[in-house]
């Protein structure tokens with residue numbers, strides 16, 4: 068019997084562990100993990116014989132990663148599907164692949180990450196030995212209290228944040244972890260002023276901070292910057308990287324027209340990208356390079372606080388560590404306050420003073436080091 072489109076859609080979604088209720092949502096209303104599963108469902112809809120996947124598990128928590136890995140294995144055997152997958156995650160590769168091809172660049176040999184080993188052995192960026200969740204005494208910084216954010220769709224309401232409290236003292240680095248869909252991005256977007264909460268308060272150094280970004284002063288807009296999970300969210304595909312970096316410099320009157328090229332070059336340099344990348348478009352950059360360009364865009368306004376959403380999720384261990392090293396360097400040299408959302412508790416634990424766990428729309432407690440966000 069030929070399934071009706073609705074049934075077929077439902078079955079595809081179930082196959083990819085997506086609740087049927089999401090069928091009526093727009094992609095922008097899905098969490099990062101849900102969007103990845105949706106992309107997989109879309110690819111499967113045409114009943115392909117060969118599936119080419121680019122980092123299909125990036126940004127997923129450990130439980131979802133295992134589910135997707137098992138699903139790919141099952142589809143491969145049950146449907147005779149050939150799966151070709153690019154991945155930085157050796158664990159996924161080990162569970163999924165019959166054959167592995169390792170690619171290397173001329174100057175950077177392929178170095179597989181061994182689970183359980185230090186993140187990048189020998190690198191200056193190896194997690195620092197700091198007592199986890201050590202008490203810190205820093206100025207007030209950004210504080211959020213009792214945030215409620217609900218999304219309504221066709222009579223169904225989803226409470227993404229249900230009384231979330233959060234504090235990022237000035238100069239601190241704070242991690243936020245939690246299972247996929249628990250509201251991490253929603254919390255960051257609310258702090259950034261991009262998502263209006265139904266209730267709750269935000270303060271900056273003890274003074275009220277308007278929730279919507281458009282009601283914040285130009286100076287506050289400059290001081291708080293958001294680096295999205297998908298760098299393309301910050302990089303307009305129709306603009307060169309140079310034009311993207313010049314825009315906030317112009318809008319916030321950071322430098323005049325004459326100094327613009329030098330400042331754009333300086334921003335690229337600060338994130339370890341060559342100056343001639345100013346002439347490239349986002350699609351001409353690798354994932355890691357795009358992530359750096361996205362950070363450079365956020366740095367253009369000389370912010371005091373960077374809210375980073377899964378900025379390392381699609382990067383290999385060495386590049387992920389390099390990006391976090393860069394953020395740690397910026398924190399030290401520019402007195403930046405950092406908030407890092409990530410599933411990789413082990414990784415961000417080495418770069419933050421405190422890692423919070425988000426569950427049921429609330430920040431429930433500091434996460435223990437090495438705690439698996441998915442098991443929370």
Ligand SMILES: Nc1ncnc2c1ncn2[C@@H]1O[C@H](COP(=O)(O)OP(=O)(O)OP(=O)(O)O)[C@@H](O)[C@H]1O
Nearest residue numbers: 096097098099100218227247248249250251252253
């Ligand atoms: N604009 C929106 N409209 C409707 N629902 C939304 C919207 N934005 C987020 N949601 C829902 O709110 C929940 C939390 O989403 P959010 O993106 O904050 O999760 P997350 O913890 O960042 O997930 P991930 O780790 O997968 O990126 C999800 O169930 C998502 O479907």
